[in-house]
Amino acid sequence: MAIVFQKPKSLTDVPYHYCPGCTHGIVHRLVAEAIDALGIEGKTIGIAPVGCSVMAYDYFKCDMIEASHGRAPAVATGVKRALPDHVVFTYQGDGDLASIGLCETVSTACRGENVTIIFINNAIYGMTGGQMAPTSLIGQVTQTSPYGRDPKTQGMPIRICELLATLDAPAYLERVAVNSVAHVRQAKKAIHKAFQNQVEGKGFSLVEVISTCPTNWGLTPEKACQFVEEKMIPFYPLGCFKDKENGK
Amino acid sequence: MSEKVLMKGNEAIAEAAIRCGCRHYFGYPITPQTEIAAYMSKRMPKIDGTFLQAESEIAAINMVYGCAATGRRAMTSSSSPGISLKAEGMSYLAGADLPALIVNVQRGGPGLGGIQPSQSDYFFMTRGPGHGDFHIIVLAPATVQEMADMTRLAFELGEKYRMPAMLLADGTMGQMMEPVVLPEDTVDPATIPATKPWATTGTEMKRAHNIVNSLYLKPDELEKTNYERFARYAKLEAEECRWEEYLMDDAEVCVVSVGITARVAKNAIVAARKEGIKVGMIRPITLFPFPKAALAKAAAKVKGFLTVELNMGQMNEDVKLAINCAKPVNMCNRVGGMIPSADEVLAAIRKEAK
Ligand SMILES: Cc1ncc(C[n+]2csc(CCOP(=O)(O)OP(=O)(O)O)c2C)c(N)n1
Ligand code: SF4
Ligand SMILES: [Mg+2]
Numbered sequence: 353m354a355i356v357f358q359k360p361k362s363l364t365d366v367p368y369h370y371c372p373g374c375t376h377g378i379v380h381r382l383v384a385e386a387i388d389a390l391g392i393e394g395k396t397i398g399i400a401p402v403g404c405s406v407m408a409y410d411y412f413k414c415d416m417i418e419a420s421h422g423r424a425p426a427v428a429t430g431v432k433r434a435l436p437d438h439v440v441f442t443y444q445g446d447g448d449l450a451s452i453g454l455c456e457t458v459s460t461a462c463r464g465e466n467v468t469i470i471f472i473n474n475a476i477y478g479m480t481g482g483q484m485a486p487t488s489l490i491g492q493v494t495q496t497s498p499y500g501r502d503p504k505t506q507g508m509p510i511r512i513c514e515l516l517a518t519l520d521a522p523a524y525l526e527r528v529a530v531n532s533v534a535h536v537r538q539a540k541k542a543i544h545k546a547f548q549n550q551v552e553g554k555g556f557s558l559v560e561v562i563s564t565c566p567t568n569w570g571l572t573p574e575k576a577c578q579f580v581e582e583k584m585i586p587f588y589p590l591g592c593f594k595d596k597e598n599g600k
Numbered sequence: 601m602s603e604k605v606l607m608k609g610n611e612a613i614a615e616a617a618i619r620c621g622c623r624h625y626f627g628y629p630i631t632p633q634t635e636i637a638a639y640m641s642k643r644m645p646k647i648d649g650t651f652l653q654a655e656s657e658i659a660a661i662n663m664v665y666g667c668a669a670t671g672r673r674a675m676t677s678s679s680s681p682g683i684s685l686k687a688e689g690m691s692y693l694a695g696a697d698l699p700a701l702i703v704n705v706q707r708g709g710p711g712l713g714g715i716q717p718s719q720s721d722y723f724f725m726t727r728g729p730g731h732g733d734f735h736i737i738v739l740a741p742a743t744v745q746e747m748a749d750m751t752r753l754a755f756e757l758g759e760k761y762r763m764p765a766m767l768l769a770d771g772t773m774g775q776m777m778e779p780v781v782l783p784e785d786t787v788d789p790a791t792i793p794a795t796k797p798w799a800t801t802g803t804e805m806k807r808a809h810n811i812v813n814s815l816y817l818k819p820d821e822l823e824k825t826n827y828e829r830f831a832r833y834a835k836l837e838a839e840e841c842r843w844e845e846y847l848m849d850d851a852e853v854c855v856v857s858v859g860i861t862a863r864v865a866k867n868a869i870v871a872a873r874k875e876g877i878k879v880g881m882i883r884p885i886t887l888f889p890f891p892k893a894a895l896a897k898a899a900a901k902v903k904g905f906l907t908v909e910l911n912m913g914q915m916n917e918d919v920k921l922a923i924n925c926a927k928p929v930n931m932c933n934r935v936g937g938m939i940p941s942a943d944e945v946l947a948a949i950r951k952e953a954k
Binding site for chain 1: 626
């Protein structure tokens with residue numbers, strides 16, 4: 353029988369620990385597909401964050417490093433400077449990348465470090481049980497914004513792609529989602545490009561993936577995908593914010 | 601043999617690191633250690649190395665973490681306030697059993713403190729330089745020559761015991777110029793990663809993936825890593841304690857001091873000997889592991905100890921612990937960037953000898 357669908361080769365057989373309907377799994381798959389397609393597994397080093405994807409090091413077959421909370425871009429920089437011909441990626445949540453690690457994120461982007469960053473924006477701190485994230489929407493109820501995020505006291509959500517697009521150095525910034533088949537297809541393309549850019553030496557590439565956290569959003573997986581469509585995407589518009597080689 | 605050159609302590613560290621095969625330096629400016637960064641920024645680009653001025657000390661130590669994970673000899677340097685920011689990274693380096701060199705050219709504290717010499721990070725570095733149960737190797741140079749020699753020692757011991765290693769100098773050591781014979785440039789940086797089969801250098805599809813990690817969610821597994829690490833520390837203590845003894849054969853008073861104060865104390869000891877006072881010195885060179893046995897041995901012979909230090913009595917506690925309070929352990933100290941004069945130390949020795 354012909355194989356029509358299989359697990360990407362650069363994923364291990366370790367079962368994911370993610371909650372049912374969580375889109376971390378889809379994004380892992382897309383990253384692995386890009387690694388497979390480019391044939392770079394043997395020379396890729398991945399950096400896992402602190403967050404629900406902390407154990408990503410068990411899922412990818414390439415060499416992996418676990419970083420402290422928010423510091424993955426600095427760790428990636430250290431690896432890349434040691435191994436400039438290798439492929440280095442980080443996989444980070446919004447608390448990790450946009451809050452505690454924002455300085456590392458902006459500085460790494462500013463240096464135009466030739467690394468790939470996969471940024472999972474699920475508008476919440478998933479791992480610690482659903483606290484407000486820098487990306488939580490206005491009015492969003494979380495464990496630490498029980499009356500809904502109030503911009504007067506809790507500020508406004510941060511748009512990372514738009515923020516980084518003000519910098520000259522980054523090569524590629526795109527925001528995608530994975531809540532529908534069409535969006536997954538687009539996400540796959542963007543993630544592939546973010547890795548290919550690095551292989552071609554083009555510089556800092558970041559893909560922000562609007563993701564779901566059904567568990568802490570208190571929604572079924574299906575309703576969570578709807579929430580992405582109706583609430584997240586209007587605030588976090590999808591699209592390419594920077595693509596240097598194409599003059600954007 | 602290498603020629604003798606006149607160099608600042610900070611620069612001697614930098615040049616020695618390069619000669620030991622270090623090609624990756626990550627740092628953030630802070631007085632009184634910035635010459636290390638300045639030196640590296642000049643030298644590294646010429647030898648295909650990396651000098652990177654990081655956005656913060658936190659970023660710098662995490663760059664070291666990533667670089668060390670690839671098996672390279674990586675280093676960072678800072679001074680006290682910056683070392684506070686590196687505490688997180690030192691804990692992760694220790695948790696992942698990664699060797700790396702961290703230089704701390706101490707200044708007075710707490711807070712922003714001052715920029716003059718200090719030894720007030722002694723507790724911080726020797727007790728727990730970050731969260732969790734761990735230690736780093738701590739070496740205390742007292743000459744520019746030792747700044748250079750201990751740079752090599754720090755890399756070698758760090759790799760042997762898979763631990764971060766620190767050169768803990770006071771500001772004077774960093775700023776002072778002295779003749780120094782630099783280590784021979786015999787280490788080929790390219791050969792170092794091959795000695796580290798755990799390094800994340802890419803699988804090349806030839807082996808299972810390596811994982812550099814400090815997370816153990818199962819308590820029994822985490823407990824095991826702690827015990828395993830402390831077994832290494834015990835071996836380190838048994839085999840690598842270093843100290844210098846000065847005029848200890850007939851000594852009745854034992855001065856204990858490191859860095860600049862050990863040098864001041866030496867002058868005071870010479871003067872005291874002229875007065876007929878039987879005084880000597882034990883100068884710990886490794887602060888972790890602390891040369892407890894040497895002090896315990898001395899305790900059997902001397903009437904008392906006198907620590908001379910640039911803090912409120914931090915090493916003093918280690919001496920008391922080492923000798924199990926068998927003899928009085930007094931102190932001659934200055935803080936805030938002040939350094940005791942030889943006369944001040946001499947007066948303290950006279951008091952001790954009475
Ligand atoms: C220094 C530090 N502070 C706090 C934590 C606790 N912590 C673990 S995960 C996390 C939030 C992660 O949220 P995010 O990055 O959005 O990832 P997600 O779980 O949503 O995928 C926090 C605060 C930690 N491990 N380390
Ligand atoms: S808590 Fe949320 S982000 Fe974490 S695995 Fe569960 S659904 Fe996914
Ligand atoms: Mg999150």
